Amino acid sequence: MSTRRITPNLFAMHGALILYVLIALFPVFVIVVNSFKSRRAIFREPLALPNGDSFSLVGYETVLKQGDFFLYFQNSFVVTVASLFFILLFGAMAAFALAEYRFKGSTVMALYLALGIMIPIRIGTVAILEMMVSTGLVNTLWALILVYTAQGLPLAVFILSEFMKGVSDDLKNAGRIDGLSEYAIFFRLVLPLVRPALATVAVFNMIPIWNDLWFPLILAPAEEVKTLTLGSQVFIGQFVTDWNAVLSALSMAILPVMVLYVIFSRQLIRGITSGAVK
């Protein structure tokens, strides 16, 4: 193998990528840096880093005192985790049925479930709201959980059944000979084996659910069920003159997705490169 040398070509490539990284991160930098500065410093030198003179946590204090950020955060967390749980459980069960058993109408069923991959669920919003109102689920977290579960299922079934087709038949048949029920085969043999695929599906669904603004706005706008995204949207509207508070609120909203992303990014990349969405 030849040693790595910085050729002019490679130099240009790094240059282009670094330039793009700066473009990608600049707005995040501006928000987070200014959230730690005093009001005057924000306006005088928006691009400077906070120093002993300009450092201030007054924005964070305001947000933590006035906003219901912990409640919003908790709501977002509950909705995201519950939706992911149902997407994975129901999606994996259906994927197993489609991958494992031949039955009358199995192709039609697979096609029926795949329909939703291309059709955005938002198109049905008017009827969804009507349904949630008539069942009394409006302004509950259940409304959001149900919608996100339905939204995530088609792609989950599609990806997971591809993976489940790859699980060896010998293993399952050995289980059957040992007297395991079909449920035990699914939960104890197959599910642990497709764990990487489950993680991929979870990561794909996590960020859009966490960041969604449309359904919280329409189905659950009440104060006690507001999600973090909707909460920070409303907060910006009310406190638009309190720059410290707004910038701190936004920085706090960035933090959880960043943490999740750092934890799961490797799985996301592995999922994409292993052809989960090809």
Place this chain on the structure above:
Amino acid sequence: MGRIRWHVVVFLAPAVLVYTAVMIFPLFDTLRLALFNAEDKARIFVGLANFKRLFLDPIWSEQFWNALANNFWFFLIHMLVQNPIGIALAALLSSPKLRFAALYRTAIFVPTILSFVIVGFAWKLILSPIWGIAPSMLDAVGLKSLFAPWLGKEEYALTTLALISVWQFVGIPMMLIYAALLSIPEEILEAGEVDGITGLSAFWKIKLPLILPSIGIISILTFVGNFNAFDLIYAAQGALAGPDFSTDILGTFMYRTFFGFQLQLGDPYMGSAIASAMFGIILIGVCIYLFGIQRRLRHYQF
């Protein structure tokens, strides 16, 4: 024969029930609602009258065609700016000699995970003439005269928002193309190298044809995503999609119509009609992709 295997039913039931009840049924119910209207609180069947109003009544059609045209422009910018940049970044990242590729990839993907609220506000702040980050930065390179309140002017606002959206989502085409480039068999590239096809010409002559199916998928994802967009415009410009509706797209138009805003009363029936129109547009796009593009692309697969 005819014996029901109950475990199959049990495995399928939860997914099929939730999906049918919360997605498929509301979808068709929305299409059905588009054929009704309210009169003295009673729901009456009006056939295609709502669509006639939407397409032909000057008050409605002006807004509808404006939103549709804006939506096409929004989509076009994504196709012309986002996808080529995404492909170029993926091509750079997939070069085997490049170090720190994972680091670059992660950093470039960061905007994609941010919520629209953060993205909308951050760019409003940067581009605001009052706060002046953009003007003072342009001043530093001697281009201050180029500055304009891009989000506040009718002629620029939509393009600016589309570019912000491009900035946010360029990570998705980048990742998908990156994966496609990695899956090209080494032998094909080596065979090309033997024939003297390397560097840029290897990209144009060998890799690009091989990743055309992925580019097709990205195009249809961009299409569906853009004709379903709402959040960024709402977060940055509000439900009125200002200035003077110049950034109104189908998503914001449907929200305003269905939910009502300020002096306008919400109208679920006209909202359903707009949703049905969006459904039709997305369906046409998906069909063109499935029957027109994907079939032709199959030749390139290996």
